[in-house]
Every structure is written in structure tokens, then in C-alpha cells.
Amino acid sequence: MDLVKILSERYMKPELPEMNVGDTVRVTVRVKEGNRERNQAFEGTIIAKKHGGINETITVRRISYNVGCEKVFPVHSPSIVSVETVRKGKVRRAKLYYIRNRVGKQAKVKERL
Template identity: 40%
Template sequence: MGHLLQVLEKEQEMKTAELKGFPDFGPGDVLEVKLEVPENRRREAVFKGLCISKRRRGWRTVFTLRNHIANAGPIERTFPLYSPIIQSLKLIEHRKVRRAKLYYLRNANPREYKA
């Protein structure tokens, strides 16, 4: 039964990846995500930030973006990659990093990770 679920999830992942056409990205990249907010009459919202982690779990892949906004302070949001609310994903800048998870930026100065 487990193998059947893996095959079905892989097919769904491939179909959605072809449909949406997301760029290949990883931790350290600056991304811009356009979201469709269902609570706000399906209006689009844009969130721009530095990718601090990406959990590759096939169909359940998630990534975390972090940005610092002047009055609100640091903001972190985690998005499922294959979620229907994500309209588009744009790679703005590629930054070279030496770690897979950049959680140490939580204690860093905002100017080091500001997107």
C-alpha cells in the first residue's frame, strides 16, 4: 500500500510541477511568491524574502522565507510548494551559502538577510 501511495504522489508532483513551472531554488535564494488569499476575496498578495530552509518531501515539500519589515520586524512564513494558493514563484537573486538550513540568521542583524 505504501508503494502505491508513493507512486501516486510522484505522479501528482510531476503533473503540478509541469503546470506551474517553478524555478529550481534552495536555501540562500531570494524569492518572490504571489499568493491568492482566499479570505480576502481571492486577491493577490506578494511576499518577498530569503529562503532559509527547504524540506524536500516529494508532494509535501515546504520552504520557509524570512524578511525584515521596518515597523513589523522579522517575518517568517512557511509555504507548501505545491499549494493551490501559490500563483507564481520568482527567483530574484541567487546567493551562495554553505549550509542547508540557515536558521542562524534568526539571531543575525536584519541587514544580513534583508531581501
């Protein structure tokens, strides 16, 4: 059991910002197209955090061209360049799946000061 923990700790990222559900984050991902590589940012609200340790994932939702778009990012993946918190959200739930059914101002999360 300790061997698995030791092996997984070696691949975990040590310098992650504090991310909570409701926060707006900008996730920069390394995208490989053919033989070229570039960094692409995805900015949205964290609506869920799952698992823990090396398997930790965040679900980020944003609206682009009036269509909701969600992506699940493994936090400790080597393809993720950086995660930065843009603004803190004030929420009272662990999962914000109800935001999927909201439109416009109702879908906003209040800012924590």
C-alpha cells in the same frame, strides 16, 4: 508503496523554478477574503527547505518594519500561484537559522554570479 507515489505525483507542480537555500524568492499566494480573491506577494530569503516530494516546504524570511517575519510555504500547494527567483545566494549551509540573530548588513547573503 507505488500507489502512494502515483497519487502524489498527480498533485505535484511540474513547472517549479530551481530554488536553493539562500536565494531570494517572490512567492505569490492566492488569498481569500470573504467572497473575494486576490494575489499577494511575499519576497524574502529562503532559510530552510524541508521534506521532499509532495510534502516539500520552504521557509522564507524577510524584514518588514524592522521586525523579522517568517512564513513556511508548502511548495506544491494549490494556493501558491507562482514562485520566482529574484537573486541567487552563495551559502555553504543547508539551514540558515543563524540569520535570525543577525541584524543589518550581517544578515545579508552574498550573491552568486
